Amino acid sequence: MQSSFLPLNTRRLQKRAQVETPDSLYWNRLAKPELLKERNTIDYVDFSPSDPDNFVLTCSVRVQIYNLVTKLVVKNLSRFQKTAYGATFRQDGRLLAAGDEEGHVKLFDTTSRNILRLFKGHTAPVHRTFFTADKLQLASFGDDKAVRMWDVANEKVVQTYGDAHTDYIRAGAMHPQATHMFVSGGYDGKIHLYDTRAETAVQRTLDHGAPVESMLFLPNGSIFVSAGGSQVRVWDLISGCRLLTMMSQHHKTVTCLRLGSDGRRLFSGGLDRHVKIYDVSTYKTVHTLTYPNAVVSMAVASRDQAVVAGMVDGLVSIRRMIVDSKPSHLGKIRTSRSRKLYKNPVPPNNTQDVDHVIKERVKGPGLQVYDVHLRQFNHKKALDEVMLPIKVKKHPEIMVAVITDLLHRRSLDKALIDRPDNILVTFINFLCTHMGEARFMRPLLMAASTVLDVFERQLVTYSRKLMAALERLSAVMEAEVKITTDLMRLKGAMDMLIGVSMDNGEVVHKSPYVDTKGQKMQPSSAAESYVVTVEQ
Structure with missing residues (x-):
């Protein structure tokens, strides 16, 4: 007689499975991180628009261009006497600009590593530099509380905005379509919207409520985002810079912002070792990436091919997207054979008139x-x-x-x-x-x-x-x-x-x-x- 003793039920003690969403399935395809180690804090990371496999790291007195596949240095731009800051590519990937501790802005040719232009005018370190939408001008944001616009061809100052902020300016963003518009964020907690065509350049002043660390525009240009403190704020430019929403998903300072999935996803990295991913249509968190140390810089490759994060201890994490591979010919053969072996048998003809066919009882797992x-x-x-x-x-x-x-x-x-x-x-x-x-x-x-x-x-x-x-x-x-x-x-x-x-x-x-x-x-x-x- 068969015993009725049942095995112990251990399923009720297992961890509760997380709800799978399309975003969690998609971002879980990011492979295990590949790590690089630099000597100091990774100040800025940026991907090349012309060559998606290359990204630039700004660390200490070096600006280095790495290859995403080989993880080797392609070019080393070591023309800095003191600390370099915020190296960014131009929209065509042919030029690269970076600020430094001396208050200079240097313009490099990415093909020859030569210094094309040297912009002097700031009296304090320059932490961020960005190109305008027409690629003809360059904006620099410095610790001397000034924003300067430079003409790339003539190596001259076009305009200086020196009375907007009362503290260091460590963040800025250029409008993706309008050349004459940009924003700046300072450690005084203020955000200024500029229009270079108007007599009074500062068109609007907003209050973020904390020192602003990073800013960016969404691709359509009607919305921009600011990060500072533990908050990420979204502003509507069309309705008079109205605050659309405020996200407080980090419990420490948010240090960097990036866009992914062709502008449909927003990334925010912080000192709490997390990178939050938001849906731009709802501004809700759809996924979270965790890192071994505080994240201070980040970049997302085109078509989400990779996510590169720089940390405060000089560690660089590279997570590449795993591409779904097609099954091989041998795999197809094995799959077809297994289907034939385990296919349910067809019931005989004499069972067609029966009301219900009782299948053979499947034997459960044995006792441990x-x-x-x-x-x-x-x-x-x-x-x-x-x-x-x-x-x-x-x-x-x-x-x-x-x-x-x-x-x-x-x-x-x-x-x-x-x-x-x-x-x-x-x-x-x-x-x-x-x-x-x-x-x-x-x-x-x-x-x-x-x-x-x-x-x-x-x-x-x-x-x-x-x-x-x-x-x-x-x-x-x-x-x-x-x-x-x-x-x-x-x-x-x-x-x-x-x-x-x-x-x-x-x-x-x-x-x-x-x-x-x-x-x-x-x-x-x-x-x-x-x-x-x-x-x-």
């Missing part, structure tokens, strides 16, 4: 080793089977499932008595490591309580190593209880603030343990039940 031990009531052997280091590291949910089953059988204390110290220490270390995970908290808190109840009777007879593990377990339990208590107090404070903000008490805020009918509810975790018991 720990299931066999649990079936035979060998609780110690079942616990030993799942405490193997490889299983604990890769599949902790299996061990938690066994612990939960032993708790239901009220046999966990029997499985822990008369065991060697090394096994007990391993078990306690597992509890300390995974107790903070929400999916494991309830059974592991109950298991920890069982451990302390079992071993508190004969503390004198235990070894020093086991005593240290028990003390560590007690400290972890106290920390989890304290965190839960603080969260409950925070929830109460937030409920009170929300209740005060409502008009005439339209929303009634109840205790988290009382339902709509006034009946008491059970706490959602063992830690909460423990806290409720203590407070009562």
Whole structure:
């Protein structure tokens, strides 16, 4: 007679899968990062419009052009006596401009590495330089609180705007279509919109609310974006520079902005080690990239071929987009053979008049080793089977499932008595490591309580190593209880603030343990039940 013993259900203890969206599927195609290491902070990254496989890095006294495929330096523009800043390509990729610590702006020919022009006029470092839409002029933004427009052909100043800002100017953007329009952002938190045709060049002054670190225009030119502090703000140029929306997805300073997917996606990088990707149509976050250190510069290649991020410690992360490859001829043959082998058989003709055909029963997976031990009531052997280091590291949910089953059988204390110290220490270390995970908290808190109840009777007879593990377990339990208590107090404070903000008490805020009918509810975790018991 076949046994009705069922294997343990470990699926309910697995991590909750993230909701897959078209954006998450698309951006997950970015390969693992390939890393380059420079000596200092990566100030600026820019891709060549003419050659998408080349990008320029500005770091310390060097401006280097790298190849995206080989990760090797193609050209080294080391004509700087002091620190270089903000090297950017012109729209055709033939020229490259960069500022420096001396207040100079240098113009390079990317084919010959020669300095074509040297613009002198700033009295402080120049951090950002951008070309106008007609490629004939160049704008420079300096720490001397001035913005200067340069004529590329004549090497002369066209216009100087020196009274707009009251602090360093570290951000700017040129209108993608109108040559006469651009914006600047300063550390005074102000944003200025310029029109070079008007008598008063500064047409509008906006307040970002924090030092502005980066700016850009959307491709249509009617909207521009500013980043500073922990906020990214979107401004509508047509409706009088009205604030459209404000995004606060970073919890530290936002340092750089970029566009991707032909202007349909907005990237923002920050000191919180994250790069957020927004949908420009809704301005909602659609994906997040995580980096090992604070991101200070970033560039996105055309057609999203790669995302290059420069970090504060000189690390450069290159993530290339994986292109879907077509299946080979051999793969097609294997696929066709497998389909023929596992194709469902056609029912015989004599079954056509039958109301329902019962298919052959598919045999489920067999019992695991720990299931066999649990079936035979060998609780110690079942616990030993799942405490193997490889299983604990890769599949902790299996061990938690066994612990939960032993708790239901009220046999966990029997499985822990008369065991060697090394096994007990391993078990306690597992509890300390995974107790903070929400999916494991309830059974592991109950298991920890069982451990302390079992071993508190004969503390004198235990070894020093086991005593240290028990003390560590007690400290972890106290920390989890304290965190839960603080969260409950925070929830109460937030409920009170929300209740005060409502008009005439339209929303009634109840205790988290009382339902709509006034009946008491059970706490959602063992830690909460423990806290409720203590407070009562």
